[in-house]
Amino acid sequence: MTSRAASLPPDEASRRFVVNVGSSLVYAVLNTGIMFWYIPFLLKHLGVAAYGMVPLTSAFVMFAAIVCEGVNGAIYRNLAIDLNRGDLSAAQRTFNSAVILTIAVSCFLLIPIVPLVWLFPQLFEVPPDLERATRFLIAGSFFTALIFIIGSPFDASSLITHRFDVRNAVRSAVALSKVGIVALCFHVWPASLVHVGLGVIASALLGLGGCVIAWRRLTPQLRLQLGAVDLHRFRPLLNFGVWSAVNTAGMLLLMQVDLLMVNALFGPTMTGRYGALLAFAVLIHTLAEVVVPIFNPAIMARYAIDDFTGLRWLLQSAIGLLAFGLALPVGLLCGLGRPLLSLWLGPDFAELDALLAILVAHLAVNLAGRPLAYLLSAHNKVKQQGLVTLALGVVNIVLAVTLALWAKWGVLGIAAATAIVWTLKNTLFLPVYAARVLGLVWWAFLPRLAGGAAAVLVVALAGRALTAMWSPLDWIGLAAMAGAISAVYAITLLALVIRPDDRRLISRLIFRRTHG
Numbered sequence: 001m002t003s004r005a006a007s008l009p010p011d012e013a014s015r016r017f018v019v020n021v022g023s024s025l026v027y028a029v030l031n032t033g034i035m036f037w038y039i040p041f042l043l044k045h046l047g048v049a050a051y052g053m054v055p056l057t058s059a060f061v062m063f064a065a066i067v068c069e070g071v072n073g074a075i076y077r078n079l080a081i082d083l084n085r086g087d088l089s090a091a092q093r094t095f096n097s098a099v100i101l102t103i104a105v106s107c108f109l110l111i112p113i114v115p116l117v118w119l120f121p122q123l124f125e126v127p128p129d130l131e132r133a134t135r136f137l138i139a140g141s142f143f144t145a146l147i148f149i150i151g152s153p154f155d156a157s158s159l160i161t162h163r164f165d166v167r168n169a170v171r172s173a174v175a176l177s178k179v180g181i182v183a184l185c186f187h188v189w190p191a192s193l194v195h196v197g198l199g200v201i202a203s204a205l206l207g208l209g210g211c212v213i214a215w216r217r218l219t220p221q222l223r224l225q226l227g228a229v230d231l232h233r234f235r236p237l238l239n240f241g242v243w244s245a246v247n248t249a250g251m252l253l254l255m256q257v258d259l260l261m262v263n264a265l266f267g268p269t270m271t272g273r274y275g276a277l278l279a280f281a282v283l284i285h286t287l288a289e290v291v292v293p294i295f296n297p298a299i300m301a302r303y304a305i306d307d308f309t310g311l312r313w314l315l316q317s318a319i320g321l322l323a324f325g326l327a328l329p330v331g332l333l334c335g336l337g338r339p340l341l342s343l344w345l346g347p348d349f350a351e352l353d354a355l356l357a358i359l360v361a362h363l364a365v366n367l368a369g370r371p372l373a374y375l376l377s378a379h380n381k382v383k384q385q386g387l388v389t390l391a392l393g394v395v396n397i398v399l400a401v402t403l404a405l406w407a408k409w410g411v412l413g414i415a416a417a418t419a420i421v422w423t424l425k426n427t428l429f430l431p432v433y434a435a436r437v438l439g440l441v442w443w444a445f446l447p448r449l450a451g452g453a454a455a456v457l458v459v460a461l462a463g464r465a466l467t468a469m470w471s472p473l474d475w476i477g478l479a480a481m482a483g484a485i486s487a488v489y490a491i492t493l494l495a496l497v498i499r500p501d502d503r504r505l506i507s508r509l510i511f512r513r514t515h516g
Contacts, residue, residue, distance in 0.1 A: 019164075019165050020162065020163075020164035020165060020294050021290060021291060021294065022165075023164055023165035023168040023169070024164055024168055024289065024290035024291070024293075024294070025290055026168065026172070027168040027171055027172050027286075027289075027290075028286050028287055028289065028290050030172055030175065030176075031175060031283070031286045032283055032286070034175055034176075034179055035279050035282070035283060036344065037179075038179050038182075039051075039276055039279055039345075040344070040345060041183070041186075042054060042182075042196075043272070043276065043345070045186055045191035046191055046193070047272075048268075048269050048272035048273065049127050049130075049268040049269050049271075049272055050127065050130055050193060050272075051272045051275070051276075052263070052268045052269065052270075052271035052272030052273075052275055053126065053130060053133075053134050053137060053193055053268070053271075054137070054193070054196060054275070055259055055271070055272075055275030055278060056124065056259060056260070056263055056268075056271055056275065057120075057134065057137050057138040057141050058141060059256045059257070059259040059260055060116075060120070060124070060138065060141075060260065061138065061141040061142055061144075061145055072148075072149075072152040072155070072156075073244040073377060073382075074098075074236075074237045074238070074244060075094075075098045075102075075152050075153055075156050075237065076156045076159055076160070077300070077377055077378070077380075078094045078098075078233075078236060078237060079091055079094050079095060079098070079153075079156050079160060080156075080159075080160050080297065080300045080301075080304070081300070081303075081304050082094055083160055084300065084301050084304035084305070085304055088221055091221075091222060092221075092222065092223070092225065092228045093228050093229070093230040093233050094230075094233055094237075095153055095222045095228075096224065096225055096226070096228040096229045096230075097228075097229050097230050097231075097233035097234060097237065098152070098153040098233075098237060099153045099224065100229050101234060101237060101238075102149050102150050102152055102153060103150060105149055106146045106149050106150055109145075109146060109149075110146075113142045113146075116138075116142075117135055117138055117139045117142065118135065120134060120135060120138050121134060121135065124260070124263050124264065125263050125264070125267050125268050125271070126268070127268060130193060133192055133193035133194050133197075134193060136193070136194050136197045137193045137194070137196055137197040137200070139197070140196075140197035140198070140200040140201045141197075141200055143200075143201055143204060144200050144201070144203075144204040147204040147205065147207070147208050148204070148207075150208065151207065151208045151211045151212070153215075154208075154211040154212050154214070154215035155167075155211045155214075155215075157211075157214055157215040157218045157219040157222065158170075158211075158214050158218060159293070159296070159297060160219070160297065161218045161219060162294075162297050163214070163218055164293065164294060166214050166217075166218065167214070169210075170207060170210035170211060170214060171207070173206060173207075173210060174203045174204075174206055174207040174210070175203070177199070177202060177203040177206050178199040178200060178202075178203035179199065180199075181195070181198055181199040181202050181203070182195050182196055182198075182199040185198060185199075243382040243383045243385075243386045244377070244382050244386065245386075246382075246383075246386035246387065246389075246390050247382055247385050247386035247389045247390070249386075249389075249390055249393065250386065250388075250389030250390035250391070250392060250393040251389055251393070252393070253390070253392075253393025253394065253396055253397060254389070254392065254393050254396050254418060254421060254422045254425070255418065255422070257393075257396070257397060257400075258274075258278075258400065258414045258415060258417075258418050259271060259274060259275055259278065261397070261400055261401070261404070261414050262274045262411055262414060265401075265404060265405070265414075266410070266411060270411060273349065273352065274355070274411055276345060276349070277341075277349075277352055277355055277356050277359055278359065280333055280356060280359065280360055281359050281360055281363065283329075284326065284329060284330060284333075284360055284363045284367065285363070285367065287326065287329055288322065288326060288363075288367040288370070291321075291322065291325070292322065292367065292370050292371065295314065295318050295371045295374065296371075296374045298314060299311060299314065299315070299371065299374045299375055299378055300374070300378050302314065303375075303378035303379065308438065311375065311438065312438055312440065314371075315371055315372065315375060315434070315438075315445070316444070316445065316448065317499075318371045319368050319369065319371060319372070319445055319448045319449065320368075320448035320451070320452075320499065322367065322368035322370075322371070322452075323364055323365060323368035323448050323449055323451060323452025323453075323455070324448075324451065324452055324455055324493055324497055324498075326363065326364040326367055326368060326452065327364045327452050327453075327455035327456045327459060328455075328459060328486060328489050328490075330360050330361060330363050330364045330456050330459075331364075331455065331456045331457070331458070331459025331460045331462075331463065331485075331489075332459060332460075332463060332482050332485065332486070333356060333357070333360050334356075334357040334360065334361050334456065334459075334460035334463065335459060335460040335461065335462060335463015335464045335466075335467070335485075336463045336467060336478065336481065336482060337353035337356040337357055338350050338353040338467065338471075339467060339471055339472050339478055340478060341353055341356065343472075343474070343475060343478060354412065355411060355412055355415055357460070358412060358415040358416050358419055359415050359419075361419065361456060361460070362419040362422060362423045364452045364453065364455070364456050365423060365426060365427065365449050365452050365453050365456075366422050366423060366426045368448070368449060368452055369426040369430050369431060369445075369449065372430050372431060372434040372445065373385070373430065375434050375437065375438070376430075376433070376434060376437065379437055381433075381437060384433065385430070385433070388425065388429050389425060392421050392422075392424065392425050393421075395421055396417050396418060396421040396422075397417075399417040399420065399421060400413060400414045400417035400418070402417075403416055403417055404417075426449075427446065427449060431443075431444070431445035431446055431449065451497065455489075455493075455497075458489075459485060459489060462485050462488075463481070463482075463485060466481055466484075466485070467481070
């Protein structure tokens with residue numbers, strides 16, 4: 001195969017839009033169904049305090065995700081540029097160097113992981129009778145992180161070839177196997193956190209196998225060749241990876257440290273209650289994953305061929321569509337949170353509707369800006385982004401403790417700090433810096449983000465007003481209320497908000513036209 005044949009058409013993501021979004025929708029629906037079943041299932045069989053160890057260990061292991069995302073971002077960027085430019089020889093060197101690098105990094109991470117697993121019950125509030133099971137669970141979670149790192153070079157194939165259908169099939173199998181193994185173990189033996197750990201480990205191995213199979217099928221031109229390892233490739237991979245990791249560290253301080261602080265300040269029971277509500281934030285992230293990652297290959301492809309006009313057009317429309325699209329589910333959760341929590345987890349959780357609103361209200365704006373982060377990665381502008389994000393992550397911790405203890409807001413203060421600081425980053429820094437990189441006016445992306453925030457407020461107020469007049473007593477009533485709000489919102493959006501550029505983007509993606 002020639003190097004030119006190995007390159008990918010710049011608008012491949014656009015031509016595969018329908019299949020990719022369709023598979024992502026299926027994955028999002030599957031994840032939503034699993035979430036609504038799995039969390040009450042664990043709460044019922046384990047209890048609130050024991051269940052709290054599940055999201056707590058996941059949040060703690062997120063430090064390994066700093067390395068995961070740094071390595072993954074570096075591999076994807078360099079490999080995508082090599083293939084989009086048709087340089088198969090360079091792609092071979094990048095791929096094989098990345099494989100060796102990920103194995104070395106995983107081995108190095110074992111040094112801090114072993115003592116952290118042992119000391120975890122001493123670092124956090126863990127019920128005494130759950131210490132051994134919790135250690136096993138966190139060991140399994142760390143194992144999953146290492147498997148993710150090792151699988152990064154293989155996982156990049158489905159992204160670069162824009163085969164999100166294959167990627168989502170693997171992720172769906174992983175999600176089903178994780179909960180399926182736990183359900184089977186709970187059926188055969190008394191429920192234990194050990195079974196949750198077994199599900200995590202088995203699903204990680206299944207995911208690695210799926211990534212390897214996808215790599216062999218989608219990118220046969222990329223082969224494992226020890227002779228293709230290029231020591232000179234380590235430096236650009238590590239350089240980009242380090243600053244990408246710094247950015248990820250800041251994001252984790254913004255997005256993941258809240259549950260750790262809840263455990264430290266308010267104990268395991270509140271950790272379980274807070275962790276259950278965090279699932280809705282994860283749900284919104286999952287919905288964003290339906291579309292957001294599809295723009296990444298398109299952005300990278302346009303950057304590789306210096307199509308900066310196409311980049312500006314794509315980003316402005318993408319941000320608007322994401323902001324207004326996410327505003328509906330976010331607004332519904334804010335407006336209908338009390339009856340939703342009462343029906344799903346029981347009346348005891350209904351009083352946490354304000355906490356739910358704080359956890360999700362900012363997500364429409366903050367997730368809509370993600371394509372701008374892809375732009376900065378393409379331009380290798382991750383250093384500045386990483387430093388700002390890390391600094392704001394530290395600010396988030398200080399503000400969270402201040403609001404929770406000094407201002408006496410309790411857990412609401414921890415959630416509010418995350419919402420405030422993350423929104424500041426994605427309104428005052430990210431869009432302004434991205435506009436500067438593209439040579440646009442500093443406020444170029446802000447109107448669409450502001451529109452998304454306004455849409456969240458309108459939908460939330462509509463939900464609050466309806467529930468004040470008539471509180472739904474069952475799922476059918478709640479669904480009817482949400483459906484009515486959604487219908488009015490969709491009609492208004494199509495008639496008054498969606499711009500000609502947005503319609504053109506949707507049309508070109510769906511009908512597989514390319515942007516010239």
